[in-house]
Amino acid sequence: MTEVTEVKKAPYVIEWREGFKIGVVQVDQEHRHLFTLVRALNLESVDQTVEELLDYVVTHFSNEQDMMEKSGYPAFEQHLKLHEEFAGQVADFLGSGAEWTEDRVQELRRFLNKWLIGHIMTHDLRFGKWHASQMAQTAIVQRAAARPSGFFARLFGKKHSETA
Template sequence: MLEATEVKKSPYVIEWRDGFKIGVPQVDQEHRHLFTLVRALNLASVDQTVEELLDYVVTHFSNEQEMMEKSGYPAFEQHLRLHEEFAAQVADFLGNGEAWTEDRVQELRRFLNKWLIGHIMTHDLRFGKWHASHAVVAPPVIQQTTPASVGFFARLFGSK
């Protein structure tokens, strides 16, 4: 039964495309890298790739949130909550104690791709449009992840 399931499934892959751009180069570049990391998820090195992916998610969320907050984006708080909800969903998935299988890796990849596309094309795009119509006098400084900015993730995933 398990074998039949595994044989018929091909890897679930959604490639980055220019249609996912929101027009903010730094954000677009980071989103593109997220797709690359999701694509790299595989059973052979799943712990390593999941860790790398989560680290980058934290960095990206922090950068995006910093940009929104500093530019005075009105929906910043709402957007922050969406990121936190995502973190909670990932934490639930990873914390359910199940062993990794090809199916579970595919399930994670599918979830991540779908969430990313839905989030980018709705909420990040909204920011992109707002950003384009509100000239920023000084470009926001992109900062690397700091311990304070990973607070919500650290709480959810525990300290490593």
């Protein structure tokens, strides 16, 4: 015999955490704000909170895409498609025209949190790692350009003092 008990569902909340960082300051700040907006979704002011969230998603996606395109990120096109797919999924969900209920708000919040975490930890993180390697390469080139003979001067200078 199965026992049926009524369990009051706790709100589905996922807080942003340090582990979600991809190492690109602006992107990390925007992701953090997205989690705050997802958390703020509520039935009482659903139209307003959904609109605010979607506005910010658009801002964030444009900023991220801009950064990827301008830096020559090789997977930019692929990433753009992921953002478009997401927009389509959200449009389908909102376009169903179903009445807002506590459950539907929870469903949206759950979908957004899961999508965000999956996307950040896989695709945005890939960009973060690529971005870091680009920064490191740029720093090496800049250092070399700033001191064209520094390496030899230090190397021979050191050798000289060791043998002296």
